[in-house]
Amino acid sequence: MKQWITDLLALQEVDLRIRGLRTRLSLIPGEIAKIEKEFENEKNKVTHSKETALSIELEIKKKESEIKEQNEQIRKYQTQSAMIKKNEEYRAMMNEIEGVKKKISGMETEQLVLMEKIETARNVFKTEEKIYKDRQTSIEDEKNELKELEGKINSEIEKQNSGREQLIANVPPGLLSIYTRLLGKKVGTPLAEVHQGICGNCHLKLTPQTSNSVRKGVQVHCDNCGHLLYTNEIAE
Numbered sequence: 001m002k003q004w005i006t007d008l009l010a011l012q013e014v015d016l017r018i019r020g021l022r023t024r025l026s027l028i029p030g031e032i033a034k035i036e037k038e039f040e041n042e043k044n045k046v047t048h049s050k051e052t053a054l055s056i057e058l059e060i061k062k063k064e065s066e067i068k069e070q071n072e073q074i075r076k077y078q079t080q081s082a083m084i085k086k087n088e089e090y091r092a093m094m095n096e097i098e099g100v101k102k103k104i105s106g107m108e109t110e111q112l113v114l115m116e117k118i119e120t121a122r123n124v125f126k127t128e129e130k131i132y133k134d135r136q137t138s139i140e141d142e143k144n145e146l147k148e149l150e151g152k153i154n155s156e157i158e159k160q161n162s163g164r165e166q167l168i169a170n171v172p173p174g175l176l177s178i179y180t181r182l183l184g185k186k187v188g189t190p191l192a193e194v195h196q197g198i199c200g201n202c203h204l205k206l207t208p209q210t211s212n213s214v215r216k217g218v219q220v221h222c223d224n225c226g227h228l229l230y231t232n233e234i235a236e
């Protein structure tokens with residue numbers, strides 16, 4: 001294998017490693033944001049279940065005071081009835097009282113339903129709150145792990161970059177600028193291996209002339225994708 005190929009392959013290996021590290025690095029902010037969003041959702045669930053319980057409590061209090069009012073109404077009617085002389089009027093008053101009692105009975109049923117509802121709502125709140133508090137601890141761990149990973153990747157990139165300096169020195173400037181341009185495309189390998197006349201980058205067939213040049217170790221580009229080519233196949 002020609003020296004320029006060996007040198008460029010060594011550089012490419014480092015660059016592809018750096019590219020992979022950068023890709024991994026670029027995913028971390030999104031991963032942290034996702035964790036935070038999930039946590040926010042859990043927090044909202046706690047707030048919502050708390051509000052639900054509070055609003056039922058309010059309804060219960062309202063119902064209690066309504067029942068109290070109706071009971072006072074009955075007492076008022078009873079006081080009034082004591083002063084009524086006419087039978088007809090007295091009966092009418094008794095009917096009124098009967099009506100209010102029925103109303104109270106209905107309200108008490110509603111009150112029981114509300115009591116069951118508050119029981120459920122309080123349990124939901126407790127459960128949500130527990131999930132949230134447990135998550136509070138684990139979310140910090142997860143975020144710290146990601147931050148740690150970020151630091152590790154950054155120092156690995158730094159390490160690879162410093163090794164890269166030495167490898168660059170081996171590559172002629174003209175070739176380096178072509179290579180750098182191809183690397184900048186951020187897809188595929190700048191220097192592609194050829195197998196049986198097929199470019200390893202774009203997987204298309206090369207012309208016989210290009211194939212021949214590649215086998216001889218001449219610096220040529222793929223007819224289709226323009227990437228630099230090399231092969232381990234021996235020239236005929």
Ligand SMILES: [Zn+2]
Nearest residue numbers: 199202222225
């Ligand atoms: Zn190609």
